[in-house]
Amino acid sequence: MLTGGTLALLAAQQVAVHVVCLTRGEGGEMGEPPLVTRSELGDRREAEMVCAVGKLGGRSLSFLGYVDPTVGPGDALFAPAHDLTMLTGQIAASLKQVQAQVLLSHGSNGEYGHPAHQLVHQSARLAAASLGEAAPVVYSFAANYAAHPYPRLANADDPADLVVDVAAALDKKIAAALCHATQNALFVRRRSEAAGRRLSVAEVLLREESFHRHWPAEPPAHDPFVEWLKPYTIPG
Numbered sequence: 001m002l003t004g005g006t007l008a009l010l011a012a013q014q015v016a017v018h019v020v021c022l023t024r025g026e027g028g029e030m031g032e033p034p035l036v037t038r039s040e041l042g043d044r045r046e047a048e049m050v051c052a053v054g055k056l057g058g059r060s061l062s063f064l065g066y067v068d069p070t071v072g073p074g075d076a077l078f079a080p081a082h083d084l085t086m087l088t089g090q091i092a093a094s095l096k097q098v099q100a101q102v103l104l105s106h107g108s109n110g111e112y113g114h115p116a117h118q119l120v121h122q123s124a125r126l127a128a129a130s131l132g133e134a135a136p137v138v139y140s141f142a143a144n145y146a147a148h149p150y151p152r153l154a155n156a157d158d159p160a161d162l163v164v165d166v167a168a169a170l171d172k173k174i175a176a177a178l179c180h181a182t183q184n185a186l187f188v189r190r191r192s193e194a195a196g197r198r199l200s201v202a203e204v205l206l207r208e209e210s211f212h213r214h215w216p217a218e219p220p221a222h223d224p225f226v227e228w229l230k231p232y233t234i235p236g
Contacts, residue, residue, distance in 0.1 A: 001187065002111070002153065003104060003141040004056055005166025005173040006209045010228055011057030012169065018060045018098045019053050020091065022120055023068035023080055025183075032185035038070075044182055051179035055172055060098070064090050068116070079115040084123060091127035100136040102225045103128050107140040107155030107212065125214055135215065137223055143212035145236070150206065152190070158212035162226065163234040166209055174202045208234065 011017045026042035036044045046063065053061045064087070066080040095103060105124035110117035121140060128135045142153050143160035166173060177187065184201050191204045213219070219226075226233075 001177060001205070003209055003211075004052070004176045005169045005206075006104075006141075006164050006211075006229065007058065008056045008169035008172040008176075009164070009166060009232055011059075013228060015228055016059040016098065017057065018094070018100070019049075019058050019062075020094050021049060021061070021063045022087075022116060023066045024049075024063055025068050027068035027070040027078075029071070029183060029186050031182040035182055041182065042068075045180075048180045048182065052176040055176040055179060057172070062094065077114050077116070079119040082119065084119075084126075087119075087123045088126040088130065091124055092130050095127060095131060095136060096134075103136045103138045104211070105138070105140050107142050108157040109155040111142050111153050111155060128215060137213065137220065137225055138215040139211040139213050139225060141209060141211055143210040145210055147236075148210065149208065150191075153206075154210070155212070160210040161213045162211045162229065163236060164209045164211070164229050164232050165207070165234050166232070167207055168232065170205070170207065173205055177201050177205060 007017050024042040025045035028041070028045070030036055030038065030041055050061060066082060066087075068080060069078040071077060103124060106117035106121045108118075108121055110121065125138060128138045139162075140155065140158055142155050143158045144154040144156055145160035145163060148154045178184065178201055180187070187201055188199045188204050192199045211225075
């Protein structure tokens with residue numbers, strides 16, 4: 001939803017895209033109407049992610065094995081039980097295994113304040129820092145900029161360094177989003193309420209994706225992420 005178009009653009013250039021997930025999403029929505037039982041949701045969400053990564057052209061997909069807490073009353077969200085040092089080590093090991101040049105992660109604010117997204121952001125940055133000179137360039141997605149079409153999803157503390165036009169990969173982004181059948185109602189709910197009519201998943205997808213560089217602080221002499229996406233970057 002937030003970076004799928006960019007991943008598809010990269011994969012189309014033969015960039016090896018590796019996706020690592022904190023949980024299987026077993027605590028989230030089950031569809032509207034429900035497509036599975038709560039006990040079946042983890043397996044279903046895992047299959048949906050396999051489908052989505054395949055549609056985007058990803059090279060690999062792995063799950064770190066943390067259990068997604070069930071959404072609480074009033075749509076309260078939580079981070080999974082974890083040991084930060086161990087989680088950081090797992091992410092660092094994944095980066096070393098694939099010899100990552102670029103790390104993309106959730107933003108500082110967890111987009112809309114999701115504690116699990118904030119945890120991923122924190123641990124990903126710590127993991128990259130632990131690699132020293134071998135650290136990849138670190139970016140977060142859903143960065144904030146004045147013309148962001150859906151400010152609720154933008155991380156207020158992450159000003160955009162790069163805005164990417166993903167129109168060339170929109171068909172792949174739509175296909176990947178549709179893989180997440182148990183979340184499709186969630187994807188469109190707020191936007192449909194604002195529009196006063198039921199919107200489709202394709203209608204709510206962002207046509208632009210934005211990124212903030214966290215490391216290094218200054219633009220590096222060689223930034224593969226910027227170079228790969230140069231043909232699709234929106235000036236500004």
